[in-house]
Amino acid sequence: MNNLYERIFFLCTENGIKPGKMCADLGISRGNISDLKMGRIESLSADKLAKIATYFKVSVDYLLTGEETKKAPTPEGEREISDDDIKFALFGGDGEITDAMYDEVKRFAQMVKLREEAEKEKK
Structure with a gap:
């Protein structure tokens, strides 16, 4: 099994x-x-x-x-993810990431999420 x-x-x-x-x-x-x-x-x-x-x-x-993944602890509890962490992950830490670039990525992600939800509703 x-x-x-x-x-x-x-x-x-x-x-x-x-x-x-x-x-x-x-x-x-x-x-x-x-x-x-x-x-x-x-x-x-x-x-x-x-x-x-x-x-x-x-x-x-x-x-x-069979094992839970543990998040990195902080003195306050679970590790908080900052916008800078997300920018680094999305853009690989290369170059200057403007707020406008980051906002565009967030809008795109929201659009993809809405599209997927609409697809699920059709089914």
Whole structure:
């Protein structure tokens, strides 16, 4: 039996939820979970893993490895991500990143999010 399936099954059991109900709640095919259980597939798509992780309030890393990823601690608690951190990640730390450039990236990301939500509503 697949380790990923075992972790999903454990989370279902721990939360008093049948795997079929989880699938119905998340819009995931029960066949995917059955295929995982029977070894016909090794994993699920990133989208499905993210849905399951959110549903059970665990990380995707936990589903895949059985271990939670820990965030870097700060004296105040969890590490805060600043706009400068995001700019560095998006632009690789190269050159001057203006506020206008950063705002354009945020508008683009919002547009992509809205487009995806509209696509989901069509289904």
